[in-house]
Amino acid sequence: MIAKLKLNNKKIDLATKKVGLALSGGGYRAAFFHLGVLARLAELDILKHINVISTVSGGSIIGALYYLKLKERLSQEQPMQHSDYINLIMNLEGDFVRGVSKNIRSKIFLHPLNELYSVFINREKILGNLYAKYFRYSNVSMAQLKGTSGAENLPKLIINATLLGNGGHYFFSDENMGQYIDPKIVNSKGIIHYSEHNQIFLKDAVAASSAVPGLFNYVNFKVGTEKHKVVDGGAFDNLGIYALQKEVCDLMIISDGSRQISEQQLIPRKRLSVLKRSYDASLELNKKLMLETSENFFHIHLREGHPQVDPEVSDALSRLRTDLNNFNKFESWSLSNYGYLLTDGISQYLNTPNSETGEFVFKNTDNTVLMQLPNRKFKNKLWSGEKINTAGSNSILQTLNQLKxxxxxxxxxxxxxxxxxxxxxxxxxxxxxxxxxxxxxxxxxxxxxxxxxxxxxxxxxxxxxxxxxxxxxxxxxxxxxxxxxxxxxxxxxxxxxxxxxxxxxx
Missing domain, CATH: 1.20.58 (Methane Monooxygenase Hydroxylase; Chain G, domain 1)
Structure with a gap:
């Protein structure tokens, strides 16, 4: 974990700060990593101090699910205790894993009925419907998201996307949507209130945030007489920092499930391969610029090393696919456990009480040992997860995807x-x-x-x-x-x- 702090306190008192949590893009790989980060933050009793949650792409999938569960719990009469946050994340883990097991990617691109359905309705709309079905977003609109009961204790949720019209940042929050006023963005759309447009649904906002160019088209939102064409938030800011800067957060906790781009000698001569490589390079540049212009943050990055994790394992985890397909238990447990271990370093900077321990499934003892002392089977499971995501791979899954x-x-x-x-x-x-x-x-x-x-x-x-x-x-x-x-x-x-x-x- 990297800490960039300009605060005078030796131990930061979160109760006196406006704290923002950023959940980066990176598909299910990032989402499982975020799950581990959320788990450790819950154990350290930090989640109750989060004032703003900014999510991108894969981070939006799990971030929206966490927000709904938190909203449901805060609507109850009993005030939330430390253990309640831990139990909430334990419940989140089960629901998220079940949703991932439904293999949304196959249902979008391989299901014959969805093939027929996509003639009349865009795949991005189908993606939103599948999110609602398998991650239990229901048909709640963004205007209804905050509600009334317990709303004062809810953090502000910001789901980030990119507006194709001017290439600028675009967001959906529980209060409003649109674009922050920024002189650097041409023809900024400004803030749009849901009272003017109340047919924006959570499932569609998450779909827009995760509509990766090349795989999906833009998501079209009709706002008055205009049509806002929106794509993956990672095209502008894959970390989710920009929104936290605009919300003037005193301290940012950045969970980064993206991987640092590395040298690649063999790049297949295919349009999608070249597009993906170019897109990754753009993400890397934007990420560096965002971090350089930020201060007072903790950067928890998947690409970091940890003494309790074999370097080859950490490297393999950062290379895992970002697809919306099923992850085996070695992949999911290791990603979450890695995020959990890296987040522990935050405690030395914060004035937090004694932590409590949650019984999370990803903390499986055998898997934890394998992360430190990997055997051949464990390595093969992680390395095959990388191959599925590699352009030009001869894996059966990619072949099936190409043949539909x-x-x-x-x-x-x-x-x-x-x-x-x-x-x-x-x-x-x-x-x-x-x-x-x-x-x-x-x-x-x-x-x-x-x-x-x-x-x-x-x-x-x-x-x-x-x-x-x-x-x-x-x-x-x-x-x-x-x-x-x-x-x-x-x-x-x-x-x-x-x-x-x-x-x-x-």
Whole structure:
């Protein structure tokens, strides 16, 4: 942890300061890291002193969930105690892990119904709906977020994004939205009150904050006669510091789940790979500028080292993917535990009471030992998590993502020949059976059409960018229908083959 302080106190009394907490971007990797940071802050009884929470992208996913849980608890009559904050984060851990296990990325890009649905509704809207469903955001609007009961004790929540129109910072808070007045930003939209526009929902604000360019389009918000096109907050400030500066916080606690860009010799000659690398370079520059212009902060960075963590493990954690897919227990526990360990260093600067201990799942004893003394299996689990996120990787998951096929559908093409070989070799299905031959021919046609479809899609990427928007939507609709038909036909084919096999056995 890095401390940059210009306060005179030897031990900082948080009760006399306006304290801001920044949760950086970085997908689920950052979110799991933030979970560990929140856990240790709860144990040190620091969370009750947080006045402003500023979130970006992955930080917005877990930050919004924490805010809702805190709001629910503060609405009760009993005042919150030290142990209540710890129990709240323990409950947050369970709900967040369950939400992550739903594998939102696959549901957005691989689910055939969502493929069809995205013809009429943007994927960014689908992303918001999935956040609401799996992270229990419900359909609460930003105007309703603060409520009345216990609102005076709630910190201010700021969800950060970037406005494409002028390239400036854009935010959604529990009080208002828009842009802070800043002479450096051209045509700033200023502060917009929800009384003028009350149809902004929490799920859509989080979706806008995490709409990474290249994977998602912008999220469109209609404000009066204008349309504000908003994308990932990391494009402007991936740390969430800018909002805390504008809120004039005396002290900032920055949880940084991003990774420092490192030299990369092998960069695949692919548009997405080049785009991602360029985007990472921009994030790194913005991050350095934000930190250089800030003072009085604690910077808890995923890229730091810790004496209780093997250097190879800490390096692997910083390289884990930022995708919205499922994380195995080694990845999630290690990320959270690492954030937890790094946050402990903050206690030497603050006037805090004796800490209490929470029974967090990520503090699993065996996993903690493996972080310090990793075995081969543990290393492979972490290193494979990096490969899934590496451009040009030959991992099965990336291949499936490129082909847009369900795992079940993908396996079908391997199970069919195995099925025939097994039953034919056993003499159950005669080789000259016309029914079986017709099935084989049908399968060949299916594979042939699928190959042609994939070839056209992969080779016409440049052309698609120049097609009329309406024509693109129409072709998307037709291809989605064909895709669903192929899946259903394959399922029926398998069922038919099973029936034929059973009949032959009988």
């Amino acid at each position: 096929l369900f795992l079940a559908t993908f396996l079908v093409f391997f199970l069919i020949p195995i099925y025939f070989v097994f039953f034919a070799a056993s003499g159950i299905i005669p080789g000259n059976n016309p029914v079986v031959n017709s099935y084989i021919i049908f399968v060949m046609y299916l594979i042939g059409f699928m190959s042609i479809y994939l070839m056209i899609v992969s080779s016409s990427g440049d052309l698609v960018h120049y097609l009329d928007y309406g024509l693109s939507k129409l072709s998307h609709f037709i291809l989605s229908v064909i895709y669903i038909f192929l899946i259903l036909a394959t399922i029926l084919l398998i069922l038919s083959l099973i029936i034929v096999g059973v009949v032959k056995i009988i």
